[in-house]
Amino acid sequence: MVHSFIIEPAAYIAFDSEAEQIDKCKAWGLLSGKASKTKTFAYKGNGMNLTCSIIGYVDKMTAVIEFDTKQRHCIHPSYLKEMQAANYGQKLAAATEGLEEPESAEAEHAQTEMVEPQIAEPQSVKLEAPQEAAPPVEEAKLEAEEPTAEEPAKAKAKKTPKPQLPEEKVRMTATVKEFTMVPNHFSDTEDEVVIYEAVSIEQPETEIGTAWSSHSATLKKLELEAGDTIRFEGKIVAKKLTKHPVPYKINNPAKIEVEKA
Numbered sequence: 731m732v733h734s735f736i737i738e739p740a741a742y743i744a745f746d747s748e749a750e751q752i753d754k755c756k757a758w759g760l761l762s763g764k765a766s767k768t769k770t771f772a773y774k775g776n777g778m779n780l781t782c783s784i785i786g787y788v789d790k791m792t793a794v795i796e797f798d799t800k801q802r803h804c805i806h807p808s809y810l811k812e813m814q815a816a817n818y819g820q821k822l823a824a825a826t827e828g829l830e831e832p833e834s835a836e837a838e839h840a841q842t843e844m845v846e847p848q849i850a851e852p853q854s855v856k857l858e859a860p861q862e863a864a865p866p867v868e869e870a871k872l873e874a875e876e877p878t879a880e881e882p883a884k885a886k887a888k889k890t891p892k893p894q895l896p897e898e899k900v901r902m903t904a905t906v907k908e909f910t911m912v913p914n915h916f917s918d919t920e921d922e923v924v925i926y927e928a929v930s931i932e933q934p935e936t937e938i939g940t941a942w943s944s945h946s947a948t949l950k951k952l953e954l955e956a957g958d959t960i961r962f963e964g965k966i967v968a969k970k971l972t973k974h975p976v977p978y979k980i981n982n983p984a985k986i987e988v989e990k991a
Contacts (some may be wrong), residue, residue: 733797734925735776737804737953742794744786755784758793758807760814761905771795773803774813775951784810789954791909808909809950895978901965902938902980904929906958909945913920924949925976931966941978942971953956957991 745751752770755761760771773780775794782795794809829881836984904926911920922945929938943949943964954960962983969979 732799733776733778733780735803736801737800739788739792739794739804742786742788742802742804747786751784752939754787754949758808759811760784771810771811772813772819773797773805774953775805776810779819800826804953806953806955808945809953812922812950816944837905839967890972893931895966895968896931897965899965899982901932901961901963902929902966903959903961904941904980905934906954906956906960907940908956908972912974921945925971925974926980929966929978929980938966938978940976941966941980942974942976943980946983948986952986952988952990959989959991960986961989962986 745754748768752761752765752771752839755768756763757767761768768784770781770783773782775912779814782797782803785795785796787803788794790920791806793802793810794801794802795805795810815933823838856891905928907927909922909924911922914921921941924945925940925942927940929941930936931938952960963985965981968977971979
């Protein structure tokens with residue numbers, strides 16, 4: 731059976747040995763620190779439950795898995811890790827049923843608007859060294875405003891004004907910077923979030939800088955990677971990310987368009 735959802739890697743690095751495979755899986759959190767043997771994993775995306783093996787990687791954010799059909803598929807390691815939970819399908823169904831209700835403090839990461847995303851066709855993966863991202867616009871402004879020898883006092887008095895955040899949904903653009911885990915204060919678990927850079931509102935044109943959002947079921951379907959740029963509709967509010975210097979939060983991103991890095 732040929733699976734239609736497959737994202738075939740154009741090129742990837744195969745494991746030289748089982749030891750290398752085990753070390754990589756431990757780094758991704760797919761095997762425990764005491765594991766001495768590799769194993770197969772369950773792929774539960776697209777309403778399926780398939781057995782797969784990790785055979786290599788494209789980069790540190792992209793694992794390559796192989797199904798019994800010998801088809802190979804690119805996937806984010808954190809996404810594959812979540813699929814190993816016994817109640818993965820139940821959690822996804824519960825998140826889908828509660829989408830029409832407003833977000834609560836306990837479960838806002840699971841309640842997002844399930845609007846059919848407009849996904850750009852995946853680009854061929856190139857094995858090249860990642861380029862250093864350009865500094866956010868706000869940082870560039872601060873560097874340009876460094877005090878001169880003649881006007882130190884005047885320069886120190888200058889502060890970058892905070893952007894005016896709209897109350898309604900707006901069209902925005904953002905670039906995925908990284909994925910991370912933060913503590914959930916209502917349980918003993920951690921929640922996965924996405925941190926963005928170069929965030930801006932299209933109308934009226936407003937530069938935001940950095941922001942974050944929950945790694946919701948909608949976003950996980952897109953299999954985003956660091957460097958991907960997305961355009962979407964959503965609300966943005968002033969809410970700092972726990973243990974990170976990220977001051978704004980994006981709520982309920984919808985009508986998402988993806989431009990792969």
